[in-house]
Amino acid sequence: MEPTVEVQGLVKRYGSLAAVDGIDLKLRAGEVFAFLGPNGAGKTTTVEVLEGIRPRSAGKVRVLGHDPWTERAKLQRRVGVIPQDFSFFDKITPTEAIQFYARLFDKRPDPGALLRQVELEEKADDQFEKLSGGQKQKLGLALALVNDPEVLFLDEPTTGLDPQARRTVWTVIRSLRKGGRTIFLTTHYLEEAQSLADRVAIIDHGKIIAHGTPGEIIERFGRPQRLVIEGPTSLAKSLEGWWRRPVALVNGRTEVEVQAKEEILEVLQWVSASGLPWSGVGTTRDTLEDVFVRLVGRMDEGGSRASESGTDAKGGGRT
Amino acid sequence: MRPSRVAAYLLVFARTYLRSRVGLFFSLIFPIILILLFGSIFSNTGSSSSPVYVQNLDGTSVASQMFLTSLNATGAVSVHMVSSSVGNLSTWLVSKGYTAGIVLPAGFQTAFAAHRPVKVIVYTDPAQPSTAGIVQGAVGYAVTSMNYAQSGQAPVVGTVELNVGSTTYQYIDYLVPGLIGFSILTSPMFSMTNIAAQYKKQKLFRQLSLTPLTRGEWLAASVLWYLVLVFASTVVMLAVGRGLFGATATPTLLTIPFLIFGPMLFVSLGLLLGTFSKTPESAAVVGNLVTFPMMFLSGTFFPVSLFPDYLQAVAHVLPLYYVIDGLNNTMVFQNTTGALTDLLVVVALAVLLFLAAIRAFRWQEE
């Protein structure tokens, strides 16, 4: 099947700055794709090129088989967008905004139902300038849904939302996904990407430094599983001297890197035999956030590109 | 261009306008204040000096010089000579907005020398009774002194007193079209320069570009809204001008195209100016720089014919001049030919600027 969004060698320059520096992407129909990256990495620039509101400097871009810049008119009806800093006419209410979009798109949505879906119904008749930041954002989402789009580009749809509102947006995104829509999402919330996205890509300085399912990325770039033991500092010290793999003291707890289940038993037996005091025990894995911080941090230190150095799929032995 | 999309944006624009009040004040209330103000200051004073325009069709004959000398000697009027090439003096006076004139007929000298009766034609404006009285008195003095010069003979020089044109015009008659022109100019110019820059800053153009609304539809809807405002303002101006100040301005069918293409012209011009400004602040400055001189020099508050010649020349390159001149021609002078010429200029400029505006302004980013 043809990919819903296809990007090959996309470059976007602002003067001498390559904001997007040769990226490749493929979105499959019906998936949620999360685009991650630090501030200024090039996420919005990429999304805007895909939406057809920004020309590109080089590369091939196809959305639903069309070039978004030259064939924008063909895509408008099939694509929904929330821009990063969504804003609207100050004096217009959410209900009127939806009616306006409905007339432009020749659709007959029920404004009440749409506003209920994004939990904005109490503000249905308040002017846009009187809405809070989060409420404005919700209107943006409601407007993106008016034309019943096949593909949605959501640029930081949950930034600035309270936890409850964020969950509302997640619910909307999940139901869209169930309805077979393709969703391109940017976010700074790694747990959001981890829980919503089928696949993610991490961009930094205009280049994609990692991509795959959240699980794959953690596997590939994360540290191995660790055994966490609560005990005194002396415990960490003695373990460090004995154990063949890295041992670290994190927030007063001893984290011991292990590779196999048998190693967990080995460590615990040693601790028990040592006679040192210890209270609790558990295991931990890197989250997408841990991986993100490490990958982006390494880029910033000017170190080798993570995607090049991280060749081992099991990620053994790296610290 | 889809009418339903034009209507959809028109509704949004109208709501924005009506809910913000400031715009409404400037487009409807402010012109009313102006007409009340200027109307009451100037309507009954007439002109204090009494210029009189003399067309001498008898060359430099002795008799005509005698007459003029006597006329000057009264000190009550200031004599301005008018070339015979302007044609009918009455029409010329009307076109200039002057209220008094004298024609010395060809053969004045011959008739005078042969003691044949001859008549000097005096045009005055009954709406300016004081001026008319002064001019008639001065002419009477000049005529009498000529007749005395031929002592013993029966008086031969008489006067024919006519009104200027067939109708008379007062200041308020010019003020009504002038202030309609003011509405046509100011509200589109001020708000479109602002909108062009503000929408860009607030990324509203980007938002609209994500919908099927086209730039042409967007601009057409904006023009339509100002059309509505200008029609409303015209009705109010006519009502106040006629009701309170006895203005005679009467709209004709030919008035309507000016009320359509006028707003189209200035909406487009405003958008163009705003498009080339980087910020809302600089857009406002540019808007004012263009709007204010045009407002004062195009005959909004005073007829252009009262201006010195060099300012009249400036007025002729300002688009608003043709709108106001056209409105005067259709509503006041019933001068269809003049109005059609003005309309041609206005339509050409409006269409040109509309197309230029659509081409020049972008709503995508770079």
Ligand SMILES: Nc1ncnc2c1ncn2[C@@H]1O[C@H](COP(=O)(O)OP(=O)(O)OP(=O)(O)O)[C@@H](O)[C@H]1O
């Ligand atoms: N209009 C512009 N002109 C010049 N440079 C720009 C422009 N827009 C963005 N940039 C630059 O391009 C780079 C990428 O910006 P972009 O907005 O794509 O980042 P982002 O990943 O969306 O960041 P954020 O997470 O902060 O939203 C930045 O360095 C930014 O300064």
Ligand SMILES: [Mg+2]
């Ligand atoms: Mg961004």
